[in-house]
Amino acid sequence: MEAVELTLPPYDSLSDIHGYTDGVPMSFAGNQWFLVDKIVEILLRSGIRAYIETIPPGIVRQRALGAPLKVGTLTFSARPQVVSLPPALLEGLQLEERYEYVEDTIVLAYRGSRPNVSSWCDIREIPRLAIPNPVTEGIGAQVRDAIQRSCGGYESLASRSFITRVHHREIPPLLYGNVIDAGVMWISEARYWGLNYVVPQPELRGRLAFALLSGASEDARRAYRVLVNSRDELKAAYEAYGFKWIGS
Numbered sequence: 001m002e003a004v005e006l007t008l009p010p011y012d013s014l015s016d017i018h019g020y021t022d023g024v025p026m027s028f029a030g031n032q033w034f035l036v037d038k039i040v041e042i043l044l045r046s047g048i049r050a051y052i053e054t055i056p057p058g059i060v061r062q063r064a065l066g067a068p069l070k071v072g073t074l075t076f077s078a079r080p081q082v083v084s085l086p087p088a089l090l091e092g093l094q095l096e097e098r099y100e101y102v103e104d105t106i107v108l109a110y111r112g113s114r115p116n117v118s119s120w121c122d123i124r125e126i127p128r129l130a131i132p133n134p135v136t137e138g139i140g141a142q143v144r145d146a147i148q149r150s151c152g153g154y155e156s157l158a159s160r161s162f163i164t165r166v167h168h169r170e171i172p173p174l175l176y177g178n179v180i181d182a183g184v185m186w187i188s189e190a191r192y193w194g195l196n197y198v199v200p201q202p203e204l205r206g207r208l209a210f211a212l213l214s215g216a217s218e219d220a221r222r223a224y225r226v227l228v229n230s231r232d233e234l235k236a237a238y239e240a241y242g243f244k245w246i247g248s
Contacts, residue, residue, distance in 0.1 A: 023049030027080035081220035101247035130183035
C-alpha cells in the first residue's frame with residue numbers, strides 16, 4: 001500500500017530520520033545526512049529495509065549503549081545495530097566488525113567577504129562566530145583542543161560566540177540569515193550548502209567507520225556487508241561533497 005503523505009515543513013519534517021521504522025536500525029554521525037538517501041537506496045536494491053538516524057556522534061554513542069532518541073513528542077527506542085562513528089568513539093562498545101571509510105576536513109564557512117584567517121587562533125578575531133558544541137560534537141572538541149594547544153583562550157572565545165545547542169546543522173541557517181559572520185563546520189556541509197570556506201591551519205580532520213554491534217540480527221549483518229561491499233558507489237557519492245575516501 002502506498003504511504004500516506006504527512007510532510008509539512010517546518011512542523012512535520014525530519015531531516016535526520018531516514019528510511020523505514022521497521023528496518024534495520026542504524027545510527028550515523030550527522031555530517032552524512034545528505035548522503036543517507038543514497039545509502040537507503042543501495043540497501044533497498046539488496047532487499048534490505050533500514051531506519052537510519054543522522055545525529056551528533058556523542059549521541060550516536062549513547063544510542064549504541066541503549067539510550068532512546070527523542071524528537072519532539074516521538075521516541076525512537078530501538079537500539080541501533082549498525083553505527084557510523086569516529087574510531088575513538090567506538091572504543092568501549094561491543095563490536096563484531098568495523099570498517100574505516102572516509103575522512104572529512106573542518107573548515108570555517110562564510111558568506112560575503114573572506115575573513116582574514118589562516119590559523120585556528122585567527123578565528124578569535126571574528127566578531128560573530130558560531131562553533132559546534134564540543135560536548136556533543138567531535139568537530140567542536142577538535143577545534144576547542146586546537147585553539148587551546150596553539151594559543152589558548154577558548155573559554156573566552158566561547159563566551160562571546162554562538163555555541164550550538166545540539167547539532168552543527170544549526171550553523172548554515174545562521175549564515176544565510178546574517179546572524180553570524182562565519183561558522184565552523186565540515187567541508188562536506190559547506191559544499192552541500194554552497195558556502196564559501198577557508199581551511200585554517202593546522203588542518204583538522206575527522207574519520208568515520210561503519211561498525212556492526214555485537215548481537216546484531218542477520219538482516220543487520222547483511223546490511224553491514226552491503227555497505228562495505230558498495231565501496232565504489234559510496235566513494236563516488238561521498239567524494240562529490242569533499243569527503244576523502246580511505247576504505248580499501
